[in-house]
Amino acid sequence: MGIPSIQPYFMPRKEELPKNRMSWTLDRDRAVLLIHDMQQYFIDYYDTQASPVVELLENIRQVRERCRALGIPVVYTMQPSEQTAEERGLLLDFWGPGLTAHPHKHPIVNVLSPEDKDTVLKKWRYSAFQRTQLLDLMRGWRRDQLIICGVYAHIGCMLTAGEAFMNDVQPFFVADATSDFTRNWHEMAMTYVAQRCGIVLSTRDVMDAFEEGSPEEAPFDLERLRSEIAELLERPTSEILDGDSLLDLGLDSIRLMTLVERLRNAGIEISFVELAERATLEEWWDMLSPRLQHARWPRPEGQEAHGVHG
Structure with a gap:
């Protein structure tokens, strides 16, 4: 009991x-x-x-x-x-x-x-x-x-x-x-x-x-990158600090490749090697931010703005 x-x-x-x-x-x-x-x-x-x-x-x-x-x-x-x-x-x-x-x-x-x-x-x-x-x-x-x-x-x-x-x-x-x-x-x-x-x-x-903005896409920014990394690592976003080594947190090659594909789908040209050569979120953002002029983060498949479908 x-x-x-x-x-x-x-x-x-x-x-x-x-x-x-x-x-x-x-x-x-x-x-x-x-x-x-x-x-x-x-x-x-x-x-x-x-x-x-x-x-x-x-x-x-x-x-x-x-x-x-x-x-x-x-x-x-x-x-x-x-x-x-x-x-x-x-x-x-x-x-x-x-x-x-x-x-x-x-x-x-x-x-x-x-x-x-x-x-x-x-x-x-x-x-x-x-x-x-x-x-x-x-x-x-x-x-x-x-x-x-x-x-x-x-x-x-x-x-x-x-x-x-x-x-x-x-x-x-x-x-x-x-x-x-x-x-x-x-x-x-x-x-x-x-x-x-x-x-x-x-x-x-x-x-x-419940996000404001375009019905088809969401802006890509540092916090969205942090959120995507947190999801891949199965950790809360509060644990993904700018200066921490992402490799030490468990970001292996499979997860890294998944992230590369997501970034490319968002219109950001980046390679696996470019990310693998850098260890922290801060370093990644310094490299990615100049490439974001036309980047938009696609919403998950089957989802519309202000709604979630089964």
């Missing part, structure tokens, strides 16, 4: 996501961001210095900041630190006393602390819609899309997506901004949502969907 200790596993990459049955499109005027149960109690079951939780925290932070900048409502759920046996109900049988035994771990993790303008809901059951005001709030805001981030993917996040669907709310399940007990459970949750009730997408998809 209780939550097991969670061993590190690699966060799903964009190319590993299941195919969506639907082709719903994210719309900033219809969306609400849900940050689900990111309390210290639940995060402490991970090795917080390893995958997937390192990427989890960074990716949720990125999505949250983009949503805040666009005026998209941000909603947090939190299980209460004190619950009677009656209030806890059948959760007591499956998981024991939970937070009641660790009330000091009740707060949201520091890096994701809510702001005054955010909405924080007390949550009693797996789904964020059960015994909360979430559905009423969304209807009051006239919003019918829910971007889901948080823990745990196959429990509260997946069932929230299912209940959103049953209330005619389109769920968008951010695969690399959720995490789980194991990679297998995580994949099960992604597959279920993609095939039965919603859209599974990546953090990059959300950022691109």
Whole structure:
């Protein structure tokens, strides 16, 4: 009984996501961001210095900041630190006393602390819609899309997506901004949502969907280069510092060749050898920036501005 200790596993990459049955499109005027149960109690079951939780925290932070900048409502759920046996109900049988035994771990993790303008809901059951005001709030805001981030993917996040669907709310399940007990459970949750009730997408998809600019392409700049390298290395962008050796961070020849092809597709003439002879992001940018007069970074295949398709 209780939550097991969670061993590190690699966060799903964009190319590993299941195919969506639907082709719903994210719309900033219809969306609400849900940050689900990111309390210290639940995060402490991970090795917080390893995958997937390192990427989890960074990716949720990125999505949250983009949503805040666009005026998209941000909603947090939190299980209460004190619950009677009656209030806890059948959760007591499956998981024991939970937070009641660790009330000091009740707060949201520091890096994701809510702001005054955010909405924080007390949550009693797996789904964020059960015994909360979430559905009423969304209807009051006239919003019918829910971007889901948080823990745990196959429990509260997946069932929230299912209940959103049953209330005619389109769920968008951010695969690399959720995490789980194991990679297998995580994949099960992604597959279920993609095939039965919603859209599974990546953090990059959300950022691109809510990006200003051309509907066909996005500008190429230093931060976009950093983001692409971070994705190839399966690291948060905050770990890709200008002066660090990218080879030491794990950028092998296969990943480097993938990046070369992406740069060429963006209209930037560069060779494998030119990049391989330099070690840092700063050196790469000094070499690349003079070549960017007509460079534009193509959006991922199947995606349009302000939307993600299955």
